[in-house]
Amino acid sequence: MTPANPELVDRLAAEYVLGTLRGPARRRFENWRATSPHVDQRCCYWEEHLMHMAKGLKPVQPPPHVWPAIRERLNLTPHGSRRRWTRNLALAASIVLVAGLGSLLYWRSLPPVRATAVSIISTKAGDELWQVKVFGNTNRLVVQAEKLPARQAGHDYELWALPKGGNPVSLGVMPTEGTSTRALTAIQKSALASSSQVAVSIEPTGGSPTGQPTGDIVFVAPLRASG
């Protein structure tokens, strides 16, 4: 849908991207962007062009402690796949060893891989839309898209943990097909631990720009401990 006044939209989009649209007007515009593909497209247009105004910026190397802090917040292993490779090798070696010792020890040596919490998000008619599985032991969130309703261009579905007594915590944008696997941050894990429900909101492509739901909450589903 193209809003009635494209000139106004374009003027607001330009001032939003430039950064001079401030305060409640900025918040309102972000909500508008979240619900209107046309508004979102105008923002992308200005983001792409105005980026060139930063041409004269000289890159500044951030101090060395910033990257470990990001890694910590995202709960990532220090050496990424190298560490996984080492772990896999160790696991393979242990499997060979325990195979010789007997199947009982073999099964005990494997880490639990069952989901620790599950939520099925369905329409009121009972059509399953997503399966959300939390693997608390490995800090992974797996979301599987089922039969989704048609989605407006320029929008994404975003998943939220609803911790008791706290604000919603984003669990990332939902896949529209297939399965997505995400690493859980410490904040997300903690929020999930005190959530008995999850919610899905409609957000601009890429997810809420504010860290809180900005569009309509379209689904709420119970989150049940399992395993």
Next chain:
Amino acid sequence: MTPLDQPSAAAPTEFDQQLLNLLARCAAADSNALKRLYELASPILFACLTRILRRRALAEEALQDVFVSIWQRAGQFSASRGRPMAWMMSIARYRAIDLLRHERNVPALVPDLPERLAAQPETESERNSPAWLPPSGLLEHCLALLTERQKHCLELAFVGGNSHEDISRLTGSPLGTVKSWIRRGLHSLRQCLEGAAK
């Protein structure tokens, strides 16, 4: 498809493609890809954040927020939205502007930097586009058509993260005049960009 419907008419550069591949790997929860993305993009994003926030500690905190956000949203980026660096720079700038709401009253620990980037002497290599920015003379051509005051106000806003009120104070011009310069500057830019795209 008209150029207006398409954020970037120019083909992706090798650097764009590299960032796109890394974002795709981040979406698949590959932390090595995030590390590489950080190595490539953090210096320019940190420069943006430092310029707007003026305080290194705050900029460092914002840089963390930006990369947490990039990791969480990586799966949602697609080349049809434009260049990956424009997307990442927007995440950084909007985060900084949000933080300014709370922090502008705190004294800056980094002294105010000259906002007027174009007025600084450029070396030969600086006149060419840096590696992170695709070569495009279009915006520069369109900016050159604006009045000096319009151009200056747009630079103060985009690069420095200054509000209308800040710019009024910095330039010693009435608020209404500043708003008008910016509005007209953006209008002229759009006309020029669209004219060039036809």
